Amino acid sequence: MTDPIVIMKQQVGKAAAEYIESNSIIGLGTGSTTAYAIEHIGKRLQSGSLKNIIGITTSFQAEVLAKKYNIPLSTLDMVDHIDIAIDGADEVDPRKNLIKGGGAAHTQEKIVDSLAKKFIVVVDGNKIVDSLGSTVPVPVEVIPKALTPVMEKLKELGGNPDLRMGIRKAGPIVTDQGNLIIDTKFDYIDDPKSLETIINNIPGVLDNGLFVGVANLILIGEIVDNIPVVREF
The missing domain is CATH 3.30.70.260 (ACT domain)
Structure with a gap:
């Protein structure tokens, strides 16, 4: 039986990937939950439900995954905007401020995520805190x-x-x-x-891992009665 935590992360990643529209430039973040978003974007491209996408990666890990799922890539010096970015976080406070950088990629992540017109954060419920710095440095x-x-x-x-x-x-x-x-x-x-x-x-x-005033939407995966669910704020 598949681990409910894994299923939950898959569902959060999939929910984020559904926000991607055709003919857009997207920021591809780093981390285990974001990896499922990248996978689902690739599946949407393969099925034809998504077309004409250009990805801007935030790390070597994201680049490897994007190539694996045949997502066309470019670089920041070749585009004039980013429509939407999807990335994870290590902590999220009630004002949608973040601590990122557990994967040592926060500098590139901040550049890409800050440039995006819409920045979607994908996390599991234990990343939600009352104040930043509560659980991670x-x-x-x-x-x-x-x-x-x-x-x-x-x-x-x-x-x-x-x-x-x-x-x-x-x-x-x-x-x-x-x-x-x-x-x-x-x-x-x-x-x-x-x-x-x-x-x-x-x-x-x-740069440092405090992301203040950057995130627009938080997608939170949780296990409720042993069933994975996704909520947003």
Whole structure:
């Protein structure tokens, strides 16, 4: 029997993919739930219910998946707009602000998601929090030579920074841009917008995982009475 969690993620991804219209440029995000959206977009193209789509990927993972499902791709310097983007999140607060970057792709994700006319976030119910930073740290992408001074600045801001290390590999995680990730835990984030700006103004920081005022629609997958359901806000 298929895991209800897997079915739920599939349904959330499918629900997001149904928002895609023909003749549009779409941002393709990163993560396990978004992967199902990419798969369903590919199936819609194959069936003919969707035509003339161009994808803009946010990571190497998304690029590999898009090619697997025969979604035509382009790059940001070849398009003049993005109609809709689909991506996941690690936390979502009641104002639709996000923490992203668990997959170390938040810099490219923020570029693509912020450019989209409509940004749809796909998550499971445990990603919904009362305030950002409750369950996950804020990922900060930093150029390698600036690692130590940036970590000191993050401490001054009240954060507890920790260099993200690889799993089943020696050494730190390296982003698609060749940089490092500092996961920074804050006891409480009362003003995500200000913190996002302050962190990004630290010399050596490329971008951080706070996404404030970017998301338009949140699709939430949940298990109710052992049945996967999708709700939105």
